[in-house]
């Protein structure tokens with residue numbers, strides 16, 4: 415059986431972001447990413463700093479570990495990374511989770527397609543704005559969004575916004591795929607801040623700025639603005 419590189423698993427917690435914010439869920443975080451976002455809050459998945467924590471696991475290993483962590487206190491599992499879309503072998507995990515009647519969420523940036531995207535219940539595609547220093551391959555993103563919208567799955571777009579240029583990018587993405595539920599998320603510019611009170615204040619100010627941008631924009635009448643709820647609650651800690 416194909417192995418999946420897992421860097422951390424945690425939960426039950428709540429989904430802190432996007433289309434199912436507040437949903438109780440477990441997290442499986444895979445190692446490795448094809449991007450290097452300047453502000454990545456999970457850079458340990460790709461920068462080598464946590465390479466000793468990566469475990470090559472089978473789908474069954476992952477399920478056993480989820481049960482050990484969460485017992486019978488969950489029925490939703492979120493797969494994030496890194497970029498989980500790099501892993502063809504996730505199909506086996508998705509099938510196994512379905513057999514156990516789990517709902518599945520997945521977070522990816524829209525740089526790689528996998529056929530198993532069709533089997534994700536809550537799929538978030540999160541293209542990266544200019545502040546990330548990454549460049550969106552819109553040909554690939556068009557293909558992905560075309561396939562997903564032809565299918566009746568639960569998909570959304572989520573763009574993290576740090577500045578005016580990112581907001582313009584978010585507008586562009588929303589206008590390119592106008593029928594897809596669209597979220598803008600507050601960017602956390604202070605991923606190394608250890609004081610939760612200081613961080614909260616900064617994030618709430620940024621949220622107010624972003625709400626105002628949306629309120630003032632005639633192109634953004636049908637978008638939802640969200641913070642990272644887990645960051646407001648628990649700061650920059652890992653595994654929450």
Ligand SMILES: C[S@@+](CC[C@H](N)C(=O)[O-])C[C@H]1O[C@@H](n2cnc3c(N)ncnc32)[C@H](O)[C@@H]1O
Pocket residue numbers: 447453454455456494495496497498521522523539540572574599600601602603605642
């Ligand atoms: C760590 S990424 C992993 C999944 C995938 N690589 C992606 O970027 O969508 C999960 C989510 O966290 C967001 N994120 C990463 N760093 C962030 C930051 N500093 N502030 C706000 N959101 C951030 C990403 O944009 C993405 O939507």
Ligand SMILES: Nc1nc2[nH]cc(C(=O)O)c2c(=O)[nH]1
Pocket residue numbers: 427428429430431441456494495521644654
């Ligand atoms: N609670 C919680 N919600 C999240 N939503 C997306 C996350 C991620 O890192 O992908 C994340 C995370 O790390 N924790």
Ligand code: SF4
Pocket residue numbers: 447448449450451454455456457459495496497523542
């Ligand atoms: S795509 Fe996601 S995991 Fe990869 S560097 Fe960017 S935010 Fe981090």
Ligand SMILES: [Mg+2]
Pocket residue numbers: 455456
């Ligand atoms: Mg996170």
